[in-house]
Amino acid sequence: MSTAELLSQQEYKYGFVTDIESDVIPRGLSEDTIRLIVAKKNEPDWMLEFRLKAYRHWLTMTEPKHWPNISYPEINYQDVIYYSAPKRKAALASLDEVDPELLRTFEKLGIPLTEQKQLANVAVDAVFDSVSVATTYKEKLKKHGVIFCSFTEAIRDYPDLIKKYLGSVVPTNDNFFAALNSAVFSDGSFCFIPKGVRCPMELSTYFRINNSESGQFERTLIVAEEGSHVSYLEGCTAPKFDKNQLHAAVVELVALDDAQIKYSTVQNWYAGDEEGVGGIYNFVTKRGKCAGHNSKISWTQVETGSAITWKYPSCILQGDNSIGEFYSVALTNHAQQADTGTKMIHLGKNTRSTIISKGIAAGKSNNSYRGLVKVMPKAEGARNYTQCDSMLIGSNCGANTFPYIEVMNNSSSVEHEASTSKISEEQLFYLQQRGISQEDAVSLIINGFCKDVFLQLPMEFAVEAQRLLGLKLEGSVG
């Protein structure tokens, strides 16, 4: 069977559309659109101010089309719908009141939300298009002082925390997409772990884009107070449409003294078809600030979906002895494009960062690692270790590495290693000679290649990630 035939048999199993009545605002973006969103969401004036400031900045900015190694047709920002929410009857008192169609949708995605079926030790915030539709285990978490809720509720119930931290890591004028998000973001998740608390369960948000015409602009903010710990997971899927949808999210993490945040993503947005028609434009700004001494922020991402991925989860290592980590697997197949990596900004003394990036390119895809390690003058004794490995499958794909190193303190050490490899016919034959099918052999080799990253993922996520990579590469060799 030819590669093409095999691939066409492989289905994106999350590609269904939920038929649900939605409250949709007209296309286009202006100050009036922002006022409309604020009105829909009943937001206070300070939020309107925040959004308008961002919007006015955005108008002066240009889309970053030149420096990333990606290309796509002009996006008409006036043709996007900036708010689409499933209609709900009234304010929801409990999960039982969530539209059954939505519950069914999330259940199909493997995220049961009802009390009886909830995942055992993972609290989930389920975001559907522009709004959060349900959050599980809220009450249980509250007993430990942990706040986990939709962004909309957070603005209403915890305005002081939001005012203090929103935009404190990613300023509204940070970049084109972050400014756009700040202007129009509609929902997302807020997590707050108070001083000294180890969050008793994993927190997670599951993002689902359903509407073919709307963008998703969500916001995540995680604040870990002194000595607290939290592990957060993020998953994403979208239906198959032959139009592209824009996803421009902002994630901000703040870790105070001795706090630790572990943030894991398995990104499986619809990637478009073999020819590159359709799929999500995933233009995301993720950044964490190790504000306190001895704090630690660790990003782990497994990026397998999206037509285009543009994201650089980063760490600002401000507190002395703070630690930043970035573990990434980025897989591209067919016509997918990824320009992804990280930034590690060393400000404090003895700050340490580790970057492990595994890029896998198949089909005619293009996969670039772009990373910045910056050591500022006061970062005495800062250390970085970077390892970037690329694997090519077939000969029509491309892999690139763009490391940027700026060192302004000569007591620091920065180490960079890179490699490029191919799955060889000999390797495949060896495994096949032991009775392993070609597909399983490819999976095994790829999973071996990604091991250092998978080891960082929570157990269930690691299993899911391995399965996903196998599925994504089915038929791309031989």
Place this chain on the structure above:
Amino acid sequence: MLEIKNLHAGIDGNEILKGINLTVNKGEIHAIMGPNGSGKSTLAKVLSGHPAYQVTKGEVLYEGKNLLELAPDERAREGIFMAFQYPIEVPGVSNAQFLRLAYNEKRKHLGEEELDPLEFKDLLKERAKVVEMDASFMTRSVNEGFSGGEKKRNEILQMAVLEPKLAVLDETDSGLDIDALRIVAGGVNQLHNANNAVILVTHYQRLLDYIVPQFVHVLANGRIAKEGGKELALELEQKGYDWLKAAPENNGAGAGAN
């Protein structure tokens, strides 16, 4: 069990095997000897289905069925095993993980229940004794950072786990010191029984002191140039291979009778 008839095979249009005839029955051990470049590894790879080689003529029957139409992994599940002359490294994949996958593929093929990691660990521990391999090798990546000798031992460990019906061992003795050679040979002898067969591909007679073949075939120039019992190996040891190379090609062709 295996019947090779007038096998011609090559790579990129270059004929390497030029009419091989060979029959192997259950319970037998055959040695295939011959100078460098005579086509020994090519024969092993053609039998196991390496995609780079093309069979241009002849047939191979395995248990009465046409072997050549099976994919390499199907052949393996049907009981054909090749110990590689140059074992391949698979970074990040532990030996135990790899072996369990291979073992379970075979179990599935036989309609048997798969073993979970714990059950398999016990089995692996048992089988590792055959080649006196330390448990630490099970958690290490397949062949990565193994010495030449360790790689060869690892091949025989795989054989011990998979219990093939037909094992083709390609230069498994090369690169082994005398102690390792004794261990590996002892392992193969333990695994050999009346229901399976072994083809030993080797350059030197040394291995045959430990694993005693009933038949010795000498390959030269892609043909079987001479055949005999185990004493032929000793003769080769004394005379070298040059006298075979000098022999006219058409002499060799007739020697490969069944």
